[in-house]
Amino acid sequence: MSERDFRLLSTDELLSAVVGDVMEIRVLENVVMQKIAELERRGAASELGYKNVAHVLRHAVRWDLKTARQWVARAELVSRKLTPSGAVLEPELPATAAAVTEGVLSGEHISAVAEVMKALPPEAEQPVVEFAREHEPSAVRAFGKELAYRLYQQDAEPVEADPQPPLNRLRMEWKGDQLEVSARLDKVTGAKFEAMIDPLAKPRPTTAEEGPDPRSRAEREGDAFADLIDLVLRADRLPEHGGEPVTLTLTMAYQDLAEQTGFATLDNRDRIPATLVRRLACNAGVIPVVLGGRSEQTNIGRKTRTFPASIRRLLVARDQGCSFPGCDRPPKHCDAHHVRFWSQGGETSVENAALLCRHHHTLIHQSEWEVRLLNGTPTFIPPAWLDPARTPRTNTTTHPGHRLTA
Structure with a gap:
């Protein structure tokens, strides 16, 4: 199809064509990785007088050495291995290999999955890959980090006999x-x-x-x-x-706080142990948030369009940052968005709000993405061009439990 023919396509048709082309490229990239794996298996580097296959590829296809090493590493992860006895072993990341064959994952996705699987058991690969099918590699890394925490959060918390002073310099x-x-x-x-x-x-x-x-x-x-x-x-x-005014919000279960167990989550999603939380809870600039507290104002109707501090604090505790699928922007970079637009009669309340970073806030107002609150969780409906079935999505980066049970 010529450049002139492209101009005859609608935007949806043109974008669908790009998606299809990228999937074909990814399928071809998988074929290339399988060939690289075969070069590795047969010892081609030694045969050609090179140190390793990455150095061979550096000269053969004019890749930077870093790029060549990435291709070799990814090929190792998604290719079957042959033992000296002739037995065939499955790839190190079998679920990832299957998805790569379909063309739904890129090389960057392979690296992201491999990175997060270092901290996860083998059975976690399938849910990680399912997440990767719908999100970019950076979101996969955030999802894997959160999943690892949820899988191991029941482990005994290390106890320090003599707590060390903060390392402030x-x-x-x-x-x-x-x-x-x-x-x-x-x-x-x-x-x-x-x-x-x-x-x-x-x-x-x-x-x-x-x-x-x-x-x-x-x-x-x-x-x-x-x-x-x-x-x-x-x-x-x-x-x-x-x-x-600038505050530091610490979110955790009240029972955990009372029993000094578990962790609290900071605004930037770092976690600190409960023992430290109890000392911080008395500071004027720190707000311990207990969801459902009766003293918090959760609905001011149509009185004002602006969300007051009391509602925003509850949104920070509930959404933990931008609620758009895959986004990991922290609360301080987010606006409170009226799910039912203020201009269409929406109220200023927790039940009609979701935290969105500036980028995704603009996207919701200017695109065909839709947002709803289902059981208190911001849920997003993608445009038909992205997902013809318009399957609802949530931000499983901040709420992995909505997708799987860890």
Whole structure:
């Protein structure tokens, strides 16, 4: 089909053609990996005078050595092996190999699955691959990390006889007319610092006079640090996240908190042991969230479009970040979205809200994706061009239990 013929296709037809082409490419890539595995089996590198097959491929197809090594490693994972006695062994990742044969997984997916399976039992490969069929490799890594935690969360928590003090370090050194600062902070302190810096480091709005913000991320964060120092000196107002003063939300079951067992989840999804949570729970800048607490305001009807801090805290505890399938953006990067749009009569309430990062918030408003709340879980209906059956999806990165039982 010529370029001119492409112009005759509708957007859905053109996108479907791209998806089909990519699947064909992936199928062909699998064939290439099987051939690479055969080169490895027959000792082709020694036969040709090379150190290994990756170095052979580096010259044969002009790959960078890093790329060649990736292809060899992936070929090893999805190819059958032949023992000296002639017996055929299944691939190291059999479920992954089957999916790759269908063309639904890329080489990056293979690497992601292999990475997460290092911390998981063999029977976990199938659910990981099922997740990979619908999500990008970065989401697979996040899903695998969460699944590993859920599989082993019943293991006995290590007990420290003499808890070590936090590893907080700060170095300051004047170099000419500039003070060079470097720091290393523990999880909790680091999360607090990140929560204060993040809203101040956002790019300045694009204007007709100045255009987009020209600063790099490092420059924006440096300026934010300077702004934070000024705010601390004034000590009358701190920056906000989602319309609420900077706080650190710790989410865990009340029984676990009372019994000092298990872990709590920070805003950035890192986990800290219950023993530390009990010490933090008394701090003014920390909010322990107990879902279903009667003192929290959960519905203000049509009184205002903006979500108050009390509702946002409950959304943070429930959604744990962007609720869009596969997204791992933390709560501080998220807006509260009206599931039934405010403009269509939707109320400002927990039952009509979902946390979405700015990117996915815009996507929901501008595309055919739909979001509903089913049993209190934000559930997303994909466009027909992506999934003709429009099968509902949830963010199993933050809520793996919705897909499988660990």
